[in-house]
Each structure stands twice: as C-alpha cells, then as structure tokens.
Amino acid sequence: MKKIAIALFGEEVSPRFGGSMRFLVSEIGSDGAGAAAVEEADAVSPDRIPAWLESLGVSAVICGGIPRRYQADLEALGIEVIWGVIGPARNALEAYARGTLERDQFLCRGGRRGGRRRRRCCRPQELGDHDPGSKRAGNESKPG
Amino acid sequence: MRRESKPRRLSAEEVAIILDSVADGVFTVDRDLVITSFNRAAEEITGFTADEAIGERCYNVFRSSVCQGGCLLAESIRTGLNRSGLEVNILNRKNEEVPISVSTAVLRGRDGELLGGVETFRDLSAVEQLRRETRRRYTLGDLVSKNHRMQAVFALVDDVAASTAAVLIEGETGTGKGLLARAIHDRSARCERPFIAVNCGSLPDTLLESELFGHVAGAFTDARQARQGRFELADGGTLFLDEIGDMSLAMQVKLLRVLQDGTFEPVGASQARRVDVRILAATHRDLKERVGRERFREDLYYRINTVRLRLPPLRERPEDIPLLVDHFVARFNELTGRGLTGRRVSGVSPQAMRALLRYRWPGNVRELEHAIEHAFVLVKDRTIGLQHLPVEISGKVPVESDESEGGGAGGSVLDDAERRVIEEVLAKHGGNRAAAGRELGVSRTTLWRKMRRLGIRLR
Secondary structure: OEEEEEEEEOOEEOOEOOOOOEEEEEEEEOOEEOOOEEEEOOOOOHHHHHHHHHHHOOOEEEOOEOOHHHHHHHHHOOOEEEOOEOOEHHHHHHHHHHOOOOOOOOEOOOOOOOOOOOOOOOOHHHHOOOOOOOOOOOOOOOOO | OOOOOOOOOOOHHHHHHHHHOOOOEEEEEEOOOEEEEEOHHHHHHHOOOHHHHOOOEHHHHHOOOOOOOOOHHHHHHHHOOOEEEEEEEEEOOOOOEEEEEEEEEEEEOOOOOEEEEEEEEEEOHHHHHHHHHHHHHOEEOOEEOOOHHHHHHHHHHHHHHHOOOOEEEEOOOOOOHHHHHHHHHHOOOOOOOOEEEEEHHHOOHHHHHHHHHEEOOOOOOOOOOOEEOHHHHOOOOEEEEEOHHHOOHHHHHHHHHHHHHOEEOOEOOOOOEEOOOEEEEEEOOOHHHHHHOOOOOHHHHHHHOOEEEEOOOHHHOOOHHHHHHHHHHHHHHHHHOHHHOOOOOOEEOHHHHHHHHHOOOOOHHHHHHHHHHHHHHHOOOOEEOHHHOOHHHHOOOOOOOOOOOOOOOOOOHHHHHHHHHHHHHHHHOOOOHHHHHHHHOOOHHHHHHHHHHHOOOOO
C-alpha cells in the first residue's frame, strides 16, 4: 500500500504546491485507489506542509507546480514529488492508481515535446468519460 | 487637417502581429479565465507556446503565488477596475520561479458586454538580480544598512573575524549589537563552534556568576544539580557579553581573571577549569566615562577593547529606514505565509513612510521591526497605512531618546497582564522567587529577568 496526496484547488489539482492547505489523500493498493478523503493541513505556514504530509505517512505528492524549496523539503523526507499535473484531482488519482498518469498525459513535465496542446492532459476523451458540454472531466465550474 | 476617409479597422491578424512585437507578456482570458490569446513575450517568459496555453485556464499555465487566493485578473473581471504593479512569482515550464510584475484590466465588447480580461506582465528576473546584489552589498548577516558609518563597520568585519582580538561593540539598545557579534562569529574560524550570548545587565551578581561560570551541586540552596556555565558552553567558540557596562565591580574582577589566564571556578567548586573562548562584548553605555567615574575597571576596559566598533542609532541614519522597512516587510510576508496566499504586503503608504522617517526611534531598529510586525497584524490590504502603525509613531509625537535600557515602544496590555500575575504569585509566596518561579513554570533566572523588565520590585 502506498499513500499519496494530491494538492487541491477546488476539485482540481492545485496549480502550485503551497497555494492551498487542502489535499486529496488516498491509499493505492494492487487493486487501485482506496477511498479518498480531503484532508486539511493544520499548518500555519506552507513551510510546515511537508512535515505534516510525512506525519500522515504520505509517500508521494501530486501537484501542478512546486517551488524548489518545497520540492527539496519533501524529497528530504523521502516523499516523491510528481509535478506538472493538471485537471480534476480524482481523475489524476485514478490515472495514478492505474499507472497511466503519464500515458494519459496528465503529466506536463517541462521537457515534453510534440503534438498539440500536450498540457491539456485531462480532457474527457482521454479519460473515457466524454462530455461534449464540458471542457474538463467532472469539472464544469472553476474552482474558487 | 481634415481626414478624407475613416481609417480602416485593424484585422485580428494585424493586432496579433502588434502584440507579438511588444516586449511585455500579454494574454487575454474569457470570463472563465480560459486563455484566448498569448503573445510572443508571454511564450518566452513562461516557456509555454501559445498553442499550449490557449484554451487552458490561466492558473494552470502561470501557477503564480497568487493564483489560488488573490488573482488580480479575476478581480479586474469581477470589479471592472484596472489593477497594476503587483509583484508575484510564477513557475515557468521548467518549474523555475520567475518574478514578474502584473497589470490587469477588464475586456468589454462594443456594446459593453463583459468579454473577459487582459493581463500584461514583465519579467523582473534582471531587476530581482539587481535587488539581490543591492541587498548583498547592504547586508551583513541580519544587519541591513547603506549608511556610510555602518558600511565602514561592515567593511571591517571580515578582518575582525579573522583575528583573535577582543571586540567591544558600542551602540544604543536595539541597534543590532547582538547581530553584529553573531556576524563576526559566523565569519570566524570558530563558526562551527557555539555562539553563546549573556545579558550581563539583566542579572544580579549571584545569578550572573552562576550563569557565567556554572555551579556544582549544593553550591547554594536551589542548586540540587551541577550546571555548566556559559563559559564552558562556549568552549571553542564565542561568548558574547551584552551590556557589559552594567556589570558590578566585583563581577568585573572575576571576569578579568578568565580573560587573563583562561581559567575560572564554578560556584562552589575548588578546582579551576580552563576554556578557550573568544570574547565579544557590547554596551549601550559610555565605558570610558564609567572608567573615569571608577564604575568600570580600567584594566578590564583595555582587555575587552582591542577593537572597538560603534553602531550609530537609527535616528542618525534615516536613509536606512526605507531599506529596513522593505527588509522587515519581506520577512513578515514570509513568516506569516502572506507571500504565498495572495495577501502579500507590498510596502507602506507615502504617509506612513513620512511618519516612520519623522519618528525618533528610541528603540532603534528593534522598535522599527516591532512597528512593522504590529502593522502586519492590522493591515488587511496590500499596503501598510498610517492607521496600521503604533500610535506613538502615527500620532506624529516625536519621542526623545532617553537612552533608557528597555527602549522599545513601552508597556503593552500583555506586559500589564504578565506584571499582575507575577506580582500575585510573588505575594502568595511571600516574595520567595524560587517558589514563585516553580509555580509559574520558569527558572529563578527567567523570573528575575521578567521582574526587571516589568519593573517589579520585592517589597
């Protein structure tokens, strides 16, 4: 079992680690993602978030972007950082559990090249739940 | 001159060419913050192509420190007001932080209908580099100054640190004597060893002796266990003796012995101990004058005064006030997390700055630090105004420096409450400090310091 935490902005993956204290936390086992719960860091400052995540037993964090100092703090605690992910957090969680986060192009690590709009990695058709009326899977309204 | 015909309207393609020739990044969004155009400079600054950015929500491209709780573009769209001058940092395609300044405006169609917003932004990397260079030039450890007298002190520090000479630092309370001592230690060969500070002015002789030299078990009534003194703790490192001018003549004799032969005896011990400690001393008093009045030993004065560094009071270096304000604003933005939540304080208003420049600063830089901290508690917007400053500063009442020991902004509600509690507990224990300290959960020494600071006397 591996516990992961996805930084949240509304229902979406937070574009920047440290911009929000809310995380979608779930355990990933051989049969996929377990029940996911939204946890709020009881930290007074984003500097304390890495230690809080460690105390939860988290071993990987998913976010949009992350300032270097937080990445270094997390990695020093043995927590893997997966940045460059955008879109609905629950979809990212499922893709991670399936091991298809990269293949489904949720990831937009800076060096990725080729193709049109590679960063629009969580379009409905890529997730198999196409909704022509929506720009994003499961997220018709912008987060607040 | 009369125009023959109405000038033709530019095509969208021509507008795009113009935008691409602009040096600042420009992009537009619709009402849902989805990017609808993205110029060439925006591509260069962010590392994302227009093709990647257009159709994406702006916060997923810029990932700035204010995207999740202080977005200026959303505010412009909501209020219809233009906003400008906010400095934030974004993450570029490689996840590197890039400082930018941002201006935003609402976009409306010909009939006034809301279309979305437009943001222009400028890469401040070069400016930030210059700022860092300026900060480096005007900074020594945690001291910040561009004053020529302070710069002269800064210039000496590396040489002083490399020597083994005793150093006397002079300056009023709050000028940063402790920070200068720390900077000397940090630049010395002893930097990996301890830096221990003792305020000699806050303790009576019996406590100071035990504090400096330690004691053996049973040396006095409360000494159940042996305790190391500051000299032993600082072995191999630096001992900073603050307010050495307030030390009694009896203690001066004991200190002189350590400085002369490097040995001392803990209270109650019969055998001398040897230590290797570099002494840095500081005082807000005129030691030479105290020597003349026989309040300070001349031999000790020359022993601690191989090199003398003087820190001028803040009122004599007003050019440092804006620099220090920026320094403390940046520090409190970081400490309070405001810099990352969109509630970053950008600075002080011109009226507030005028009040800060007019004030006499009896508590010097420490008082300025407390004034900015006070303002951070009250300020809701991005600018500290006159109303957010402590009343003795905003009230435009110049306060004369009285060289008083406490300095600072005077008593507070918290001080009054603390004084009341201590007085009650002391009265309950008939003035027995050890018993009162036990009830309050503080040591006898700490209780003494608090009593002295709060002006509590035993009846």
